[in-house]
Amino acid sequence: MLGPFHVVESPRxxxxxxxxxxGTGEPCLIEGRVLNRDGxxxxxxxxxxxxxxxxxxxxxxxxxxxxxxxxxxxxxxxAEGRYQFRTVVPSHYPIPSDGPVxxxxxxxxxxPYRPAHVHFIVTAPGYRPLTTHxxxxxxxxxxxxxxxxxxxxxxxxxxDGKAKFDFIMA
Numbered sequence: 001m002l003g004p005f006h007v008v009e010s011p012r013x014x015x016x017x018x019x020x021x022x023g024t025g026e027p028c029l030i031e032g033r034v035l036n037r038d039g040x041x042x043x044x045x046x047x048x049x050x051x052x053x054x055x056x057x058x059x060x061x062x063x064x065x066x067x068x069x070x071x072x073x074x075x076x077x078x079a080e081g082r083y084q085f086r087t088v089v090p091s092h093y094p095i096p097s098d099g100p101v102x103x104x105x106x107x108x109x110x111x112p113y114r115p116a117h118v119h120f121i122v123t124a125p126g127y128r129p130l131t132t133h134x135x136x137x138x139x140x141x142x143x144x145x146x147x148x149x150x151x152x153x154x155x156x157x158x159x160d161g162k163a164k165f166d167f168i169m170a
Contacts, residue, residue: 002119002121002131003119003133004095004123005050005052005058005060005061005094006050006119007050008049008052008058008143010048010062010069010072010073010074010092010115011073011074012050012073012074012083013070013071013073013074013075014075015075015076015077015078015080015082015083015084015085015122016084016085016086017049017073017075017085017086018085018086018087019049019068019072019073019085019086019087020053020070020071020086020087020088021066021067021068021070021071022053022066022067022071023071024053024054024055024088024140025053025054025055025088025089025091026054026087026088026089026161027043027087027088027118027161028087028088028089028158028161028163029082029084029085029086029123029161029162030085030086030087030118030134030161030162030163030164030166031082031083031084031085031162031164032082032083032084032164032166032167033056033077033080033081033082033083033164033167033170034047034081034124034166034167034169035081035109035124035125035128035167035169036127036168036169036170037168037169037170040081040128040151041077041079041080041081042076042080042081042116042124043077043079043080043081043150044077044079044124044125044167045076045077045081045083045122045123045124045127045167045169046076046077046122046123046124047074047075047076047077047120047121047122047167048073048074048081048120048121048122048123049072049074049075049085049099049118049120050071050072050073050075050108050118050119051071051072051087051092051117051119052071052089052091052093052149053066053070053071053088053090054088054090054095054133055091056088056090056091056092056093056094057073059071064103066084069134071087071090073085078128087118089116089136089158090116090117090118090136091116092113092115092116092139092140092141093113093114094111094112094113094114094116094146095112095113095114095146096112097160105146109165110144110146111141111144111146112146113140113141113144113145113146114141114145114146114147114149115122115135115136115139115140115141115142115145115150116139116140117133117134117135117136117139118133118134118165119132120132120133121132122167122169124169127169128170129168130167130169130170132154132167133149133154134154134155134156134163134165135154135156136155136156136158136163137155137156137157137158142155
């Protein structure tokens with residue numbers, strides 16, 4: 001799921017850099033590997049990352065409050081397919097509920113909330129692009145995501161300031 005808050009040009013960052021430019025929220029390190037179906041590393045895979053801040057807003061929703069590029073980064077996996085970056089644990093947030101979407105939510109008696117998550121687009125030559133997100137285990141609305149995107153395999157623990165998630169490329 002690409003979502004409405006993706007931007008085409010995320011700032012390029014080095015492995016281990018932070019995407020949190022504001023300095024609020026609970027800090028965490030997200031790390032993992034990009035692997036092929038055989039479990040071998042995919043060196044040089046590119047990871048486009050974006051997330052809401054700890055208040056549930058993306059940078060493009062709060063110009064003048066958040067710096068442009070907050071919560072965003074473009075990373076290149078190392079020779080072992082490893083990636084890592086620092087950020088804050090994201091928050092749950094409501095999707096826009098005005099217009100037709102709001103009407104649909106009201107008609108189906110559903111709330112507009114998404115559980116806390118981090119978006120990824122993972123690309124590498126010779127592999128199909130992977131667009132997905134990882135969800136914060138235990139996040140509010142994890143059982144009732146407004147857009148029905150939560151899958152058990154995408155839920156990960158954000159514990160003791162760390163989260164680990166591996167991506168499998170096809």
